[in-house]
Amino acid sequence: MTEKKSVRGQYGETLALLGEKYKDIVVLDADLSGSTKTKVFAKKFPDRFFNMGVSEQDMIGTAAGLAAAGKIPFASTFAIFATGRAWEPIRQSIAYSKLNVKIVASHGGITVGEDGGSHQSIEDIALMRVLPNMTVIVPADATEMHKVLETVVAHKGPVYVRSSRIEFPVLYDDAYTFTIGKGDVLREGTDATIVACGFMVSQALAAGDLLAQRGIRPRIINMSTIKPVDAALLVEAARETGGIVTVEEHSIIGGLGSAVAEVVSEECHVPVKRIGVQDRFGISGKPNELLECFGLTPGDIERAVLEVLDKKE
């Protein structure tokens, strides 16, 4: 079995590590520090940790103020509360002012599971992507989360990083380098391209295995930076493979699929099929059951690739 590791767990570990090197890092949470893992930082640097209680808007506003005072704030809670509840303060006080705030949210997508639709964020990528000045990143495993954090802490400006409740298979080793705005081709191929982010990168790789049994070799791209999206890599993939399937644990409206479709429709027309949550809310259930229920399994991705291949011809 592939090794699995918690991406939010990695956030806690890396943040505590970075806290030593960057004395200006301060961390805020809204009564979910055990779940987001900021508690690890809080234990190590109690003076640089602010639990704001259940008040996400206040947390975001305070983070903006801390950034204005020269600090590097990391603000964390569940994705839906971070980006949804506090959206307008993020827009006005962070993005508009281009302040150096890192919003790192856990519990993105439907694999939140049993808590149900109220807690499953399927809109956060769209909500953050639409904001000028905002960088949006969805790491595909714990290693990438570590690299992303090392990168964004040194990058000036607002960043949104999404992680999940479940553990992800480990895809990368320490040799991997992450660059903001660069997608990573995990598997070469010319029949079609699968572009994925987050946990769905693993699902895409599994779909690649299924397709290989049919003699079909898709190119598989981990598009961890959704904004700014790697347009050059997408155009190249469109030209060389002639069809694209996007895969995300998010609404098909406004997220990775939309970002890819925007580039492809303007730069290089090829058939695009978006796999994601189909304009509906989540429901309670076990993460694996929900992936099936919402059509996010390797088999679903395989079918989408076959559909795109049909359209190509």
Place this chain on the structure above:
Amino acid sequence: MADSNDSKTCVSMECSREEALQRLPEEARQIRIEILKMLHQSSSGHTGGSLSATDLLTTLFFTELRHRAEDPGWEGRDRFVLSKGHAAPLYYAVLCRFGYIHADELCSLRKVNCMLQGHPDSKSTPGVEISTGSLGQGLSIANGMALGLRLNENNARTYVLMGDGEVQEGMIWEAAMTAAHYKIDNLCAMLDRNGLQIDGTVEEVMNIEPLADKWKAFGWHVINIDGHRFEQILDAFKTAKEVKGKPTIIIAKTIKGKGVSIFENKVKYHGIAPNDQELEQALKELGHKKL
């Protein structure tokens, strides 16, 4: 107080205060047992905050709320909003007791494609007035319902249950202003003052005291009670109905996890369901013989 004396109006338990006081402890005990069995079945969900508010909600549904299980959308019903939506197991156990939900459904809590969502969802569960789960929004909703009822000259009342961590949300205080400004006296808010939230005690995470003074300063009539003493709960509801020209809040001092010693006052059991052993011990303490 203009009671609609429609013959079918169902104040759930048509009995005297004495009879109510006799029956409520047993009803609450049964509700607690159902909550724990439900949570154990799903291996997921919120134990502490369901048990702390059990006595409040049991009393509300049995003695106070006018409602009809056979007609959940009945115009004349009093409205109830579970603002602290994570106490869904409590809500479901109460709704089941009145027949809104079939007992067989209880074991489907949090399971895929089932009726009982992790947090209350009005689309899937009869009797759930409105979907909740994101904290801090219920008081505004209750204000809107109460204002709507008033405009419609409907004398039904609106009740809302909030958590003490929940009132850290700014929206609660915006709604607190609204309720006083519009003199929403067909509204009764309840605050489950169990003193704990997720990351620790309310006091250490984000202090909310002086709580009663805050609500008073916002123009509310405040009633402080012990949220596990049924006579105090009954009296508070009675007073709330009599207060005119301002909204009323019942601040109920409670114990998170009330009724089961291993859960009582333990931060850890906010969002953890009982395992086999814990269920066994819990049921024993609640005097329930077999699983």
